[in-house]
Amino acid sequence: MTDSIDFEQFSGTEGYIASSSLLDAVNAAIALQRPLLIKGEPGTGKTLLAEHVAEALGQPLEKWHIKSTSKAQEGLYVYDTVQRLNDARFGDGDVSDIRTYIRFGAMGRSFAAKEAQVLLIDEIDKADIEFPNDLLRELDEMRFTVMETGDEVVAEVRPLVIITSNNERELPDAFLRRCVFHFIEFPDKELMTQIVAVHHPHLETRLLDQVLVKFFWLREQTELRKKPSTSELIDWISVLLRSGMGADDIEQHIPFLGALLKNEQDTEALDQYGERGGSYPSEWADLGPRYNN
């Protein structure tokens, strides 16, 4: 590859291991100046990506966490009427200037900023079905008008917009058409090894191997209501290390199961499996062809 091209601005950070297709998608979004839509299983690092992209680009990050009650307007600005009323009553502040009471939301701030920013719109699928459509114009043109004052806010530098979705609901086509899309696949054995190495750099090889065998075996169990994800794996390793357990301790057992499984029925099912004398795999060979190529 002859990659001496200047648009390439993101190549991962020390704390974040990204697949090559994810890097390409991020850089496409930067170069094309389109929002980047990231989907993927919970715990695959969608939200973290924005933080690390911002870090790698050396730009500040604005976060907008979406709730079911979020309105598109809130991301731009809110007009704090109660504060103004209060100030009028008690003579605090300059009531005559309505601008004092206009508070920008995350999106508004990222448009108004003089330098390039990264804007994270987190879990957009949580909001009302029409929410993404309400943002179309703002995302396209990166400008909006403050109705109360008539001021127009225009982004001098277009922020890089990163949008995450957990796929709880379908997003409108008009919205999708404008985005660069990337789906974070669940990391395979090799990528997971790299990811673990970032968080626990001095992990003993045999322990790492045992940990991953158990982890991927658990994920293969189709009856589980909630499969453990990357973040749970990292937590689990931390617990194991803190309690001083070694590879031998987890060869036949899965201690601290609670760190991996967050559902009561799942934990019970695993306990019963152990009581029935069920065995846990200790080698990749026990896991089937996907892990042995």
Next chain:
Amino acid sequence: MFLDLFYELRDEGVPVGLQEWMMFVEGLGKGLHGSSLNRFYNLARSTLVKSETYFDQFDRAFLKVFEGVEGSLDIEAELEDWLNDPKAFEGLTDEQRATWERLASDELLQKFLETLAEQDERHDGGGKWVGTGGHSPFGHSGEHPTGIRVGGRSRNRSAMKVAEERRFKDYRTDETLDVRQTRVALRRLRQLTRTGTATELDLDETIDETCRQAGEIELVFRPEKKNDVRLLLLMDVGGTMDPFYGPVSNLLTALHAERGLRDFQAWYFHNCPYEQLGKDARLLRRDAIPTGDLLRKLNANWKVLFVGDAAMHPAELLEPFGNVDPRRMAETRGIDWLHKIDDHFNRVVWLNPELPALWDEYETVKIIRKIFPMFHLSTDGIEEAVKALIGGKTLH
């Protein structure tokens, strides 16, 4: 080669439109693909495909088009060739070439892009905009001889053939509906009333009250607006309804996902409701509810939505013991039950999945249409039906 990918994707059922394609070409123009097929693949996938459910189809299409291209690919050269001389590609049919010659001709393409920039919504028919039908040179299945084809497939097929296939009928909101369209159509199922705890600041009242208190701030709160609509769904299942499984199941999915409703109940019948309604589509006797009980339980404000083709043997509707199921002796005639339902509730509408043009073919449809307002089970029809359920004055 590039455009093959576009058509191949569409053949595989990936919803790729011109906007995505332009984004992809723009990316190529910026050199985002570097010089590796891998990065070319990544760029193509992230700009052309917007859902992981289509990745498999994308891969199949990509493989088909680029199989045999090993390691690296001189994309700039290919792109330039493609733009300048579509004849350079092997494997193009005469027709495809002809299409490309027309498409690649600068003047038309330029005009097309300008038109695209002006246009901000989908458009069918008419004389200027890009869309389907109509006689503008831009768009699909139009009548202009040298028009630009937008979408559609041209290899080995005449434009007539494509038109006949009606590949674009999915865009017509009067014929099909997916879950999202249905949900949007159902959004009007709202009657907002203020009930419950006062949590929302009432600005006007606050100002009035503050003035009355001579400037002493008096915050006034009111309950948030909530939807007050209760919906009763009565649905025909089995028999003649089977062909309509798709649109009906989309409607059900949308209704069940509709969290805004204050209350929602669904009951099922076969052909015509009689003395009992089934709890689910199996119509098991032990799960059934007497229709009379249901009428007593639900007050007149419940909105009733029938879904059914209303097509049956006239005897099933008009004769005593009309129920086709011999285990269920029901003396009261079907039509009497329909009248009871009509009398009991203020608002009742009927959604029919059958094409409206065929409604009058059935005697029973004609009769039922006189009792309830009937609408087609399509996005437009649902909107009309919802208006009839919610709108201003009582219908009957």
